[in-house]
Amino acid sequence: MIAGTGISGMRFDGVLFFPVTPFDAAGELAEDALAEHVKHGVSAGPGGVFVACGTGEFHALEPAEFERAVRVAVEATAGRVPVFAGAGGALPLAVRFAEAAERAGADGLLLLPPYLVASPPAGLVRWVTAVTGRTSLPAIVYQRTNAVFTPDTAAEVAELPGVVGFKDGLGDLDLMQRIVLAVRDRVGGPFPFFNGLPTAEMTVPAYRGIGVELYSSAAFCFVPEVSLAFYRAVTAGDTATTERLLTEFYRPLVELRDTVPGYAVSLVKAGVRLRGLDVGGVRPPLIDPTPAHLAELDRLIARGLRLVEDHA
Numbered sequence: 001m002i003a004g005t006g007i008s009g010m011r012f013d014g015v016l017f018f019p020v021t022p023f024d025a026a027g028e029l030a031e032d033a034l035a036e037h038v039k040h041g042v043s044a045g046p047g048g049v050f051v052a053c054g055t056g057e058f059h060a061l062e063p064a065e066f067e068r069a070v071r072v073a074v075e076a077t078a079g080r081v082p083v084f085a086g087a088g089g090a091l092p093l094a095v096r097f098a099e100a101a102e103r104a105g106a107d108g109l110l111l112l113p114p115y116l117v118a119s120p121p122a123g124l125v126r127w128v129t130a131v132t133g134r135t136s137l138p139a140i141v142y143q144r145t146n147a148v149f150t151p152d153t154a155a156e157v158a159e160l161p162g163v164v165g166f167k168d169g170l171g172d173l174d175l176m177q178r179i180v181l182a183v184r185d186r187v188g189g190p191f192p193f194f195n196g197l198p199t200a201e202m203t204v205p206a207y208r209g210i211g212v213e214l215y216s217s218a219a220f221c222f223v224p225e226v227s228l229a230f231y232r233a234v235t236a237g238d239t240a241t242t243e244r245l246l247t248e249f250y251r252p253l254v255e256l257r258d259t260v261p262g263y264a265v266s267l268v269k270a271g272v273r274l275r276g277l278d279v280g281g282v283r284p285p286l287i288d289p290t291p292a293h294l295a296e297l298d299r300l301i302a303r304g305l306r307l308v309e310d311h312a
Contacts, residue, residue, distance in 0.1 A: 018217070018220070019041060021034065021279075022034050022278075025280070027280075031068065031069075033278060033280075034069060035073075035075070041224065046224075051073035052066050052073075053084075053085070055268055060283040068104075075105075083105070087101060088114065091130055094111070094127075098134060102135050109131075110167065114127055124147055124148075124153065136162075138163070139165075140163075140165035141157050141163055141167065151181070152182060155179075158183045165191070168196055201245075201246065217231075218264070219268075223305065229241070249304040253297075262285070270289045
């Protein structure tokens with residue numbers, strides 16, 4: 001969960017829920033389905049809700065519908081856990097998204113990368129500074145794709161008054177270890193780091209080894225039972241259960257995910273549909289899973305639930 005008072009007192013813990021963004025048959029935001037999806041997820045007991053981020057197809061949303069999605073998530077969560085919202089892209093748009101999230105009642109931001117251009121680390125510091133300077137919301141900075149920091153620049157953004165965390169979606173453990181050490185040395189105390197790789201559970205043991213214990217769970221969207229069982233096992237040091245879940249559920253899920261670009265989002269959304277909630281398909285340029293891949297996902301869901309039952 002996220003606790004504490006003020007930006008400096010924020011602490012993060014537990015499985016972090018990244019809901020999908022439902023669309024109706026006409027391709028428009030389906031607010032009722034989003035509310036139901038968020039309520040169901042929060043009832044399972046995550047530590048926070050991260051709406052309209054990567055799993056929530058932030059890349060496909062325009063600011064007005066983004067603001068509606070954030071407001072729906074805030075209302076559906078009803079203060080039970082904090083709600084963070086995505087913000088990113090071109091600087092003027094990133095600022096608009098940040099301001100929209102604040103108006104909608106979000107508790108914080110996940111700063112997604114700028115698009116298209118390869119940015120020097122010093123330029124990323126300027127970008128984060130500019131966005132966080134236009135909102136009172138605390139922000140977690142997301143390193144991935146074209147937003148890659150050095151240890152020194154990561155420490156520089158960690159010192160910004162509006163930054164409360166650093167999330168890694170790059171997967172370079174050597175770089176991330178140096179970032180962790182540099183940031184903690186610079187800030188002089190604990191600082192939250194997150195494993196933000198797709199299907200993060202696969203790398204949770206490795207990231208925990210370098211001091212990164214928090215992670216986002218896309219699987220929580222459609223199999224919260226499996227996600228929470230994994231979290232309990234890995235935090236309790238139950239290596240046997242952790243490895244069984246990784247081997248029999250998460251590894252084949254990742255292999256299926258890697259068959260088509262964009263399946264890191266499409267499969268999650270399909271999984272929510274398979275569990276009984278119509279959240280529609282993904283927006284272009286992503287594509288929905290093929291019938292064969294849907295059948296394989298359905299089998300994986302059943303296998304994961306059996307594993308949880310067997311362990312219980």
